[in-house]
Amino acid sequence: MNQRLDEEERTWEARQPRHCPKCSNTLISKSVNNITYDQCPNCGGLWFDALEDQKLAKEYGIDTGDPDAVSAYDKNRRINCPVCSTQMVSMIDIKHDYHYEKCQVCYGVFYDTGEFADSQKLTAVEIFKLLFD
Numbered sequence: 056m057n058q059r060l061d062e063e064e065r066t067w068e069a070r071q072p073r074h075c076p077k078c079s080n081t082l083i084s085k086s087v088n089n090i091t092y093d094q095c096p097n098c099g100g101l102w103f104d105a106l107e108d109q110k111l112a113k114e115y116g117i118d119t120g121d122p123d124a125v126s127a128y129d130k131n132r133r134i135n136c137p138v139c140s141t142q143m144v145s146m147i148d149i150k151h152d153y154h155y156e157k158c159q160v161c162y163g164v165f166y167d168t169g170e171f172a173d174s175q176k177l178t179a180v181e182i183f184k185l186l187f188d
């Protein structure tokens with residue numbers, strides 16, 4: 056993609072580097088309460104893999120809210136999955152009034168933290184609860 060990508064690929068042997076679907080910065084892998092996620096150091100966007108251990112974290116540690124208020128929502132914002140490069144689908148949760156991007160192939164989720172910038176500051180765990188309920 057660019058010269059920086061080549062450098063990162065040499066240093067990241069465990070897995071492919073991921074780039075923010077919004078601003079293309081390299082995502083930084085983090086983990087809290089058994090939840091693994093990647094965060095963009097530039098725009099603060101969060102990426103969550105749809106992993107088995109994420110589901111376990113949900114079962115054991117996280118009480119989830121009311122699901123199914125989510126419907127497909129075309130916002131004319133086309134971004135690609137940082138893992139499999141599939142074009143992601145904009146989703147909106149009507150009840151909680153937020154939206155996110157979901158990959159229909161690997162089921163990863165990208166959450167733009169800018170969505171909450173004006174109203175409230177949520178932790179990654181709280182956002183995880185919203186996204187995986």
Ligand SMILES: [Zn+2]
Nearest residue numbers: 075078095098
């Ligand atoms: Zn970003």
Ligand SMILES: [Zn+2]
Nearest residue numbers: 136139158161
């Ligand atoms: Zn994907």
